[in-house]
Amino acid sequence: MKDASALEFALLGLLKQRPQSGYDLRKTFGTTAMRQYSDSPGSIYPALRRLEAKGRIERVGPDGEAGAGQEADPRRKQLFRLTAAGEAALLAWLSSQVTREDVALRLAETMLRFAFMDGNVPRATAIRFLDEYARELSGYVETLRPQWEAMHRSSPIHTGVLAFRSGIEGMEAQLDWARRARALLAEPRG
Amino acid sequence: MKDASALEFALLGLLKQRPQSGYDLRKTFGTTAMRQYSDSPGSIYPALRRLEAKGRIERVGPDGEAGAGQEADPRRKQLFRLTAAGEAALLAWLSSQVTREDVALRLAETMLRFAFMDGNVPRATAIRFLDEYARELSGYVETLRPQWEAMHRSSPIHTGVLAFRSGIEGMEAQLDWARRARALLAEPRG
C-alpha cells in the first residue's frame, strides 16, 4: 500500500515552500504547469484532511500563529504548514530511487519530484536522481527498440508503428535532457 | 460526464482487431507497451461488463459463435467482440479533435488513439490528427516558454527550472516527430 497519493506529495512540496491555504493550492494547480493535478475542491480539501490526519501538516491561524484560544471565524483563510513528520515524508519521497515504473508510466510525477528538490536535498541527491533517471530510461528504451524494429519491418509507416516511435523519441529526448542537466548541476560553479 | 474511460476505449480498440477474452486483454496490458493500463482483473472484468451493459461489446462462445442454447461451461475462455454500437463509439473516439488538454495532460492516451487508427479510419483522418496534435502542442509550448524564461532568469540551474525545461523539450520532440510522421503519411506511395 502506498504511503501517499501523488497529489498528497505535491501538496507537501508546495507547503514546504511556504504555508498556504487550500484555496492558494487550488490556484497553483489551476494556473501553473501543475495542471496535471485537479484544482477541484473535492480533491484538494479531502487530501489536506488526510495529510492532517497523518500528522504531516497542521493548521495555522490566518495571522500566522497556531495559538490556542483563537478560533478565527470559519470561512476565513485557513493556512497549513508542514510538521516535522511532513518534512520527513517529503524528504523520503524526494530521496527515493527512480524505478523502471517511474520512467515507464509516471514521468510527470517523477519530474515533479525532481522539481521540488531545490533547497530540500543536497545537490548530490539531485545528481543521483538524474543518473538513475537516465539509467532507467535507457534500459527501458532498449527493451522497446527491438519491438519497434519488428513492427517497423512488417509495416513501416502505419500509425501503430509511428505511435510507438513517438514514445521512444520522447524518452530519447528525456535522456538527452538528463545528461545536459547533470552536467549543469555537476559544474563546480553551479 | 465522459462517454467512457480511457481503459474502455483501449479495450474497444483491442477488441476491434480481433475478438478476445478478458484474460487475453490482461496479458496484452501486462506484457506490451500498453503497460499504462492495469492488467488487474479488478479493473478489466468490470470494464468489460460496463461495455457490455452499454451494448458496445458482446460475448461469443469459446468456439467462435454467439449461438443461443450453448451455455458453454463457465470458467472457460469467454470471448468478446465489438457490436455495431461499439464500432461506432470507437470511430467517434478515433475521429475526435485533439484538444489542448489532450496534449497537456493525456499524451499517452492521445498517442494510443493515433495507434488504433490503422485500418479503422481513412488516412486523411490520421493526417488531420497529426496537424491538430502539432498545432496544440505548439500552442501549449508557446504559453510555457515565457514562464520558463522568467524562471531561468532568476535562477538558471535549479531543479525546478530544469524540470520545466524537460517538459518543454519533451513536447518539442513530439512536435518534431509529428512533422516527420505527417510527411511519411502524406507520401503518395505511403
Add this chain to the structure above:
DNA sequence: TCCTCCATGTAAAAGGTTACATGATTTG
C-alpha cells in the same frame, strides 16, 4: 502429486470528478 499457469470473478477501500452549497469580500 505438486506447482504453475490459465481463466474468471468478487469485495472492500481509496481516490478523484462533478456538482452542489454557503457565505464573505471585493470590484464595477
Add this chain to the structure above:
DNA sequence: CAAATCATGTAACCTTTTACATGGAGGA
C-alpha cells in the same frame, strides 16, 4: 447594488487498486 471572486466544504458517483477466491489444465 450586482456580479464576480474568495474560500471552504459536502455528497454522490465512478473507477481503480488490492486482495481474496475458485477451479481446471498441463508440466516437473
